[in-house]
Amino acid sequence: MSKLIGRVLATEKAPTTMDEFNFWTNSDMKLHAFDIVKVEHIEGSFTFGVIENISHITDAQSFLTNFISSDFGDVNIDEPTLRVGMNYAKAKVSFNNKNLYTPVHNNAKVYLASADEITMALGLDRVENPLVCGSLRMYEGTEDEVILPVNLNSKFILGPEGAHLNISGISGLAAKTSYAMFLMKAIQDQYLAAEKDDSVAFVIFNVKGRDLMAIDRPNDFATDPPGEKERTYKEYKNLGLTTEPFKNVTYYIPYSAPNSAKQSTYLSKDDVENYIAAKQLKKFKYVYADDKENIEMMFADVDDPAQTMESIISKIIDKDDRDFGNLETWHEFMEKVSEKATKGGAGDKGDISILSWRKFKRVVRKALQDDMFANAVKPANNECRLADELKHIRANEVRVIDIAKLPEDKQAFVFGDVVRTIYNLKLGEYDDEIGVQPPTRIVIFIDELNKYASKEVPKTSPILREILDVTERGRSLGVILFAAEQFRSAIHDRVTGNCATHAYGRTNSIETSTRDYSSLPATYKNMLTRLEQGEYLVQNPVFRSLLKITFPKPIYRQFK
């Protein structure tokens, strides 16, 4: 039987409406924002509301009344009678089980809702293609606490109905990567378990330390308190997931010369050797002949208003170009560029000014100073070209690309290359090649999206262009972007605008005061600044309102 907790208030100044209502409760009643309550309504129906705010009032007419009540400001005075006070909560109408959205009546009974009712009120009972995205906790800290798994419609996150996920929140406190990994784990679990018409694979970028470089190894919970493992496993089981880490994982690290002191990855030498022995790791290289088309990725952050860089790049990738058509190595390429940039040299002709060539040279020379720009790939030494590898991605595979130790411009280069390859793969450009069997959907996960798609990125940036292509057309092609960033307000509007699912983690009040959050009620904004690690507000077209969810700790190995 539902617990009666209060009655609806409707007055001249604070009427109940189709959208919201107020109700009073006992001042000691523990309720939280996002808790669902049930209200008796006409024709035996029930209206459900989501609590937005709770206020406490007393009969004191003004602050002065309270001040006078302490003998005009004696802080030690205790009153023999407690002032009459009450709590009233403001709730947003979310659902009526008979579709009767007339305002609820004054003094109508307000109850706590049962697990089934909450599911119904939030519209979670009718979610098709359910994909678990976390669990929901109601009436936290009371004897009536309810914990429910929350499912969203996978067609609204992986397409074709809606696609892309955007996660925002402060580093560390929001656990953005963990949440993205949790969702991908849920997706992989689901696709591994069931025969489906479609299939999915993942391309994940490791941008920090070794964070995602052991996602197929179980979490040992070494730094957690005892019992944490069992607790976490139980949570996974309750959500209908396995307790195993990712399957079919391959890692890619940038190539570095064996004799070089500089390492291109945070993995230890032993780890690298172990992975290689298990045939799970390859070192990627860029070869001039095949990768010259990606040179433009080096210019993602360079302003090019007169499009001179663009004309240089199109000259370079032109196969019939007199100067660049026959080059084979990065070295030859640099020589040619130097030649063009030398005053009075053989190249000082044509319509591109020497100053432009010099600018081009500056950028390219800096970018190419890395072992991964090489002359040839030796497959026997576990070397590869990323594009070649990604072309052959298959269903349920996970490819982790380690760019953590690369400088920013090279990170952008690799990311741009990968996005372009995946996009072209799904466009069908490589369909003629042998062994190309792409899954119907490929999820790309990138942290620090602000580096590539912030509002400040030059409009000419080829990477921004790739990202916009993915977010705007990827839904139908099957290229899905899972992106995370600290500050959502910094991200290009066309990118966030095209994401069907948004997860808001803990953030600060400067961020919540921006326009991107203006649609949220003030209480929710404040709540965003208080969220615990592992708590998210999730927005998805199938949910009737924002949901506050939690998710369990990562199931794969953690590096602290």
Next chain:
Amino acid sequence: MSDRERIKVMRIIEKETGGKSYKAHKYSLDDSERPSVDYGNSEIIWKRRAETTVHRNYVNLGPLAKRLASMDDQILSYFLDGSRRVFKVDDIAYAKSGGRSVIYPVIAGQIGVGCCRRINKRIEPAKYKREYVLAMPDVADADGKPGFWPATAKKLNECEELKRLGIEFTTILPYKTSQADDKKFVDRATACVQDRMIEREKELVAELVREGRLNQNNYLVKDGSLEYRPTKEDKADRAKYLKFKNNYNYVIGVSKNFNPEVCEDINGKPNPGYIAELPLYHRTPVAEYENPMLGDIKFAVWYVRLRDKSRTRTPFDGILKIEKILVTEEENEVGIDSELVDLLSAYIINERNPVCYGADLRWANHIYPIYLTESFIKSKYLNAESFLNLF
């Protein structure tokens, strides 16, 4: 049912009393509550000092009040108040000798009396009574036969409209129309309703006393003067009556308004200044008085200042008049125990907080539990519009 078919109260009154209703403007007679000096009842006779210790000056209770507050203990548990709302609902004409007729006002009143109990610093309703009454000119009873008014009230209550609303007029109070003094008819009628309310208050006090809810750990604080009146039944059994009387030990009356003229100084001269000068958290010595209207009962009365004079509008704001009945033989002879007076006064002083500043102009003289009891009673009134619409 259309409006025309509805039979209003005044139509029945008209019919039953043979008067002529003038369908006059209906309005409330209550003025807003404001601080006032009650020039009251001059019939009170002051007698001697009435406490065991003879104080010649004000008694400082500040330290005792502070000590009690820190102990977080309480003996003031019940709070009682009565309230009434009066409306002039019509003018009605009755024939007089010589073929002329005189117009009299008809007054309707809502009376509420209630009692709240304090448990763990929270106020909860304990008892509540409400009634609707009418005040009519006595000449409306043409025959002057006993039982006329109850019969008329009964007729009234049979009316469909009242039944539908679940409203019942408990009685019709006749007010005097003879030209003995210069009081207006409206005031006389209002006084009838007021008397009725006091009557109900007394009943409620007696009820609490009879139920034995009051004892040395649970005092009743009654708003206003203490009227002590046992019923005939109470007096019938002597043992019961003694017990009843004894239970009045645990009732005190606390008045916001009082007549400072009545207070006498050490020399037995009326001296309002003596009260006005009362320092903060002090009490006056206890005096004894008798009210011939209430029989042979003696009252002890004293004054306590709750609020600093510099914080209030007039020197009489912030002073409460406290009354207690002298119950035992001993009390009647040597007066009330001074220690008890100090204790009760100190508890009353601690009631100074919280205040209802902003909500009630009389905040300086109100104590919060009484204020809440009053608010509780008022919240139960039928709203004025609905009430007036009955007539």
